[in-house]
Amino acid sequence: MSYFAQALINGVALGGMYTILVLGFSVIWGVMGVINLAHGEFVMVGAYLAWMASDFWDVDPFVSAPVVFCVMVLFGYLVQRLLVNRIINRSSLVSLLVMFGVSIILQSVMKVSFSADFRLANTDLDGAWRLADRLTIPVTRFWVLVVAVGVTVALSLFLGRSRLGKSIRAAAQNREAARIVGVDIDKVYAVTFALCIGLTGVAGALISPLLAVQPFQGPPLTLKAFAITAMAGLGSVRGALGGAMVLGLVEAMLALYVDRIGTNLAVVASFVLLVAALVLRPQGIFKGLRHVDATST
Amino acid sequence: MRREAAGDPGSRERAAGRTVGATALAALVVLVVLPLLPGTSNATLLTLTLMLTSIGVAINWNLTGGFTGYVDFGHAVWFGIGAYAAAILISLQSNGPQVGWHPVPAIVVGALVAGVLAAAIGRVTMRLKGPYFSIAMLGTFVAVREIVRVWSPLTGGGVGLTLPPYLNRELFYYLELALVVVLAAFTWWLRHTRFGAALVAIREDEVGAETRGIDTTRFKTAVFSFAGLSTGLFGALWAYQNTFVDPDIAFVEVRTIDAVMGTMLGGLGTVAGPILGATVLYWLRELLWANLLDYHLLTQGVLLIVIVLFVPRGLVGLFDRRGASLLELWGWKGRSRGLRQSSAAGGEVEAAS
Numbered sequence: 001m002s003y004f005a006q007a008l009i010n011g012v013a014l015g016g017m018y019t020i021l022v023l024g025f026s027v028i029w030g031v032m033g034v035i036n037l038a039h040g041e042f043v044m045v046g047a048y049l050a051w052m053a054s055d056f057w058d059v060d061p062f063v064s065a066p067v068v069f070c071v072m073v074l075f076g077y078l079v080q081r082l083l084v085n086r087i088i089n090r091s092s093l094v095s096l097l098v099m100f101g102v103s104i105i106l107q108s109v110m111k112v113s114f115s116a117d118f119r120l121a122n123t124d125l126d127g128a129w130r131l132a133d134r135l136t137i138p139v140t141r142f143w144v145l146v147v148a149v150g151v152t153v154a155l156s157l158f159l160g161r162s163r164l165g166k167s168i169r170a171a172a173q174n175r176e177a178a179r180i181v182g183v184d185i186d187k188v189y190a191v192t193f194a195l196c197i198g199l200t201g202v203a204g205a206l207i208s209p210l211l212a213v214q215p216f217q218g219p220p221l222t223l224k225a226f227a228i229t230a231m232a233g234l235g236s237v238r239g240a241l242g243g244a245m246v247l248g249l250v251e252a253m254l255a256l257y258v259d260r261i262g263t264n265l266a267v268v269a270s271f272v273l274l275v276a277a278l279v280l281r282p283q284g285i286f287k288g289l290r291h292v293d294a295t296s297t
Numbered sequence: 298m299r300r301e302a303a304g305d306p307g308s309r310e311r312a313a314g315r316t317v318g319a320t321a322l323a324a325l326v327v328l329v330v331l332p333l334l335p336g337t338s339n340a341t342l343l344t345l346t347l348m349l350t351s352i353g354v355a356i357n358w359n360l361t362g363g364f365t366g367y368v369d370f371g372h373a374v375w376f377g378i379g380a381y382a383a384a385i386l387i388s389l390q391s392n393g394p395q396v397g398w399h400p401v402p403a404i405v406v407g408a409l410v411a412g413v414l415a416a417a418i419g420r421v422t423m424r425l426k427g428p429y430f431s432i433a434m435l436g437t438f439v440a441v442r443e444i445v446r447v448w449s450p451l452t453g454g455g456v457g458l459t460l461p462p463y464l465n466r467e468l469f470y471y472l473e474l475a476l477v478v479v480l481a482a483f484t485w486w487l488r489h490t491r492f493g494a495a496l497v498a499i500r501e502d503e504v505g506a507e508t509r510g511i512d513t514t515r516f517k518t519a520v521f522s523f524a525g526l527s528t529g530l531f532g533a534l535w536a537y538q539n540t541f542v543d544p545d546i547a548f549v550e551v552r553t554i555d556a557v558m559g560t561m562l563g564g565l566g567t568v569a570g571p572i573l574g575a576t577v578l579y580w581l582r583e584l585l586w587a588n589l590l591d592y593h594l595l596t597q598g599v600l601l602i603v604i605v606l607f608v609p610r611g612l613v614g615l616f617d618r619r620g621a622s623l624l625e626l627w628g629w630k631g632r633s634r635g636l637r638q639s640s641a642a643g644g645e646v647e648a649a650s
Contacts, residue, residue, distance in 0.1 A: 035428050086606060092428045093368050097557070097605045100370075104554070104598030112591050219550075223439060226432045268443055271436035278425055278433070 002134045007256040008249070009137055015241075015248030016145025017210070018228060019152060020203040022240045024196035025225040027155075030235015031172040031192045032088055034095045038103035039225050040218025042197050046072055046204025047121075047213040048110060054121035054208070061121045061205045062143065068205040069198045076197025080190050088189065103218060110215040118212035126209065144206045149241075151199065156237045168192055172235060227274035247273065317569070328474055332467050342466040346538070348579045349473040351555055353531045355563075355571035356480045357524040358556035363566035364493065365517050366500030367423060370431045371438030372528060373552035375411045379529025380536035380547045381445060383407030384458045387537070400463065404533040411529020412522050419521035423514070426503070442548040457543025460536065469538050473531070477572075480527065485568045496520055500566070555579075558597070561604050564611030573612055 025039045036042075046068050053064035083102065087095040125143050128136040159165040170178040171188045179185050211217060224247065232243030247270055254269050331337055331345070354376060361367045386403035397403075422433040445452045452458070487493040495516045498506040507513050536542050555578060556571075563574025581600075585593040608614070 035432075083602070094605055094609075096368070096370075096428055096431055097561070098602050100554075101598045101601035101605070104601065105595055108592070108594035108598065112595070219435075220439060223432070223436055227436070230429065230432075268440040271433075271440045274436060275421060275425075275433050278429055279421060 002132065003256060006135055007252045009135075010255075011249035011252030012245065013138060013141035013145055013248070014252055015245035016148040017141065017207060018224060018244035018248055019241050020144065020148040020199070020206060021221060022225045022228045022232075022244055023151065023155060023237065024198075024200035024203070025222075026229040026232070026240045027159075027235050027237070028193060028196045029229060030233075031168055032084070032189055033092075034084060034088060035092065035099065035226070037096055037099035037222060038106060038218075039200060040221035040223075041103045041106035042072070042076075042200040043204040043207070043221050044110065044213070044215065044218045045075070045106060046201030047208040047211075047217070048114065048119075048204075049201065050205035050208040051119050051121045051213045054123075055119070058122075060123050060125070061208050062123060062125060062147075065147075065202050065205045068201045072201025073194045073198035075201075077190060077194040079197070080193040084193055085186075085189070103222075107215045107218065114215070116215055118214050120212060121205075121208035123209040140209055144210070147202075147206060151202070152237055152241050155199070159237065164188075164191065224270050227270045227277075230274060231277045325478065329471075332470060339464075339466045342470050343538075344583070346466065346470045346473055348576065349470070349477050350531050350535055351559065351579050352572055352575040353473065353477050353480060354528050354552060355556045355559040355575035356477070356484060357528045357531075358553075359560045359566065359571040360484065360487075360496075360524045361517075361521050362557065363560055363570070364487075364496040364500060365520060367426075367517065367521070368431045368557075369434045369521075369524075370553060370557075371434035371436070372524070372556055373549060374434075374438040374441050375415055375525040375528040376532035376535070376552055377445070377544075377548035378414055378441065379407045379411040379532030380542050381407075381452060381458075381532075382410035382529070383533035384460055384536045384542045385451060387460050388458050397461070400537055404530070404537060407533035407536075408526050408530035411532065412526025415525020415529075416518060416522035419518050419525070423517050423521060438548065438550075438553070442544050445548070446544045453543075455544060457541060457546075460540045460542075462540045463537065464540075466538075469534060473534060476530070481568065481572060488568060492516065497566075554597070554601075555582075558601055558604070560611075561601075562608075562611055564613030567611070567613045570611050570613050577612070 021043060024042070025036055028034055028036050049068045049071060050061040050064050053059040053067070054061060079102070083098060087098050123140055125139050127139050129139060129142075130136050157165075159169055167178065167183040167188050168191070170181070170183055171185055171192075175185060178188075228240060228243040228247055231246070232239030250273060251269055328345070332342055354372070358369060358372045361369050362372075383400075383403045383406070386398040386406060387400055389397045398406075418437055422430055422437065425433050446455050448454070449456075487496075495506065495511045495513075498509070498511060499513050499517055503513055532547070536547065539546075555575070559575030559578045560571045561574065562570075562578055563572065564570030582593065582597070585596050589596065604611070
C-alpha cells in the first residue's frame, strides 16, 4: 500500500515538472501554429544558465529562475525576430525543419562551450520529508510542483483577464478577425514567443537540480511536451496541467508495476500514450485554443 | 496524374534526358572502375560505401517524405532494426558453440524484419497527418532505441553485439552500388506508374484521392513498408561491415537528418534530388569534419535552415529555373502546373490547423 502511495506522490511530483515543461510549447503551438521542435533545447539552455549561476556564483536555481526568465525572454524575442517570423505562414514541414535546425545549432553550441559532461545544479531545497515508514516527499520536486501550479494559475489569469492576454487568444482563434479589430498581430506573436521561451527557460532552471544538464537532453523533453500537448489541447493551460499529471502518474505507476523499467522507457510510455490518444481521439481530449486535427482521412 | 508533357514537344525533353542519362552513365562508369585502379585503398572504398548507404537511405526517405508527403522524422529506426535483426541472427549462440546464421539469409531476414515492422507501425502512425505523423515517427525512433537498450538477452543491451568479421570491402561496395542503381531506377519507374501517381495524389490532396477511389491507406502503407525494408537492408549490410552494433551507433538521429537534408538539398519529391543532394551533403560533411570538427553539427543546422528558407526546391530546382531543363526528365516537375507550384512550396504538407 505504501508503495502505491509513494508512486502516487512521485507521479504527482513528476506531473508538476512536466506541467512547467510543457506550458511554453503548448501556448506557442496554440497561438502561432508553430511546433517548436527546439523546445527541449530551450529548456536545456535555461538549465545551463541555472547551472552556471549555481556553479560559478553559488546561486540557488530557485533564486536565479527570475533572472533566467528575463534572459530567455530576450533570447526568445531575438529568435522570433530572426527566424520564427519567417516561418509562421509556411507549411508545417518548413517550420518543423527550421526549428529542427535551431535545435541542432543549440545542441552544438552548448557542446562546444560546455562539453558533453553531465552537470547538476545545487539547491538548498533538497532531501526528502518523511511522512511515514517508507513514504517520503522529495523536497525539490515538491517546490517545483508549487512553482508549476503558481505559473499555471498566473498564465491562466494573464490569458483570461489581461488585455494583452485577450489579444493573444483572439489571434489564436482567428487571426484575420483579430487584425481587423485592431490587434497588432506581429506584437502579439513576438510577445507570445518571448514569454513562452522565458517560461521554458524557467522550466529548465527548475529541473537543473533534478535532471542531468547536458547538451543532448532536449529531444526526449520535446517529445514529451508534444505528447502532452497533443493529448491536452493546443494552448490549453489547464489541459497542460491535466495532461502532465496523467503522464507523470502513468510513468510512476509503470515504474512501480513493471520490472526493470527505467526512466528511459518512460519515453516509450509517453509515445504509446501519444499515438493511442491521437488515433483514438484525433480531435484532442481537452478544448484548447486551436483544434487538434490529426487524422489524415 | 496523366503522363503528358506540358506544352513543349518531346524533342527537347528527350535531348535533356539523353544529357542526364549520359552524365549518370559516366558517373556510374567511374564508380564501377574506381576500385579496379591500383591506387584505391580500402579506406577510400569504405568512404564510398558509406556514401552509397547515405544515398540509398535518402532515396528511401524521399519515397514517403517526397512523393507521399509523409515527412518521416524517425526513418533511421528501420536502419537500426535491420542492422540489429541481422546482427542478432549472425551472432546467435546456444550454450557455447556458435549457431549463427549464414550472413546472406541473415541480411535478407534483417531487411524483412524491418519491412514487416514498418508495415505494422506505419499502419497505425500513417493514420496521423502532417506534424503529428512526423513526431509519432520521431517517437518510434526514440522508443525502439530504448527498447533495444533494455531487451538485453536478445540485443545485448547497451553493450551491443559483436559480429564475426568478414571484410571484403569490394564486395560490399559493388553490392551497395548495384542496390542504389536499382533503387534509383525503381523510383524513376515508379514515377511513371499509376502507383506513383497515386502517391503524389495522396500528397496533393489525400481526401480528394480517397474520393476518387484510390485506396490511400493501402498505397501509403505499401510505400512506407518498402522504404522501411530497403533502409533495413542498408542497415543490415552496414552492421555486417561494421562488425559491431550497439544502440547508440545503430540508431543515430544523424541518419534521419542526413536523409531529410540530402533530399531537401537535392529537391524534395524528385528522382534525382536525393541522389544529388545526399552526394553533395556527404562530401560537404567530410570536408567540415576534416576542417571544423567541433562546428560541423552547427554548420549543418545553419545549412538546413538556409536550404529550407532560401532554396526550397533544391539543386534540381535551381537547374530547372534557369530554363536549361537539364534534369527535367529526372526531375519530373513541369508535367503539370499544379505540381510545379506545389513542389515550389517544398512538397506542401498540410498544416495542422
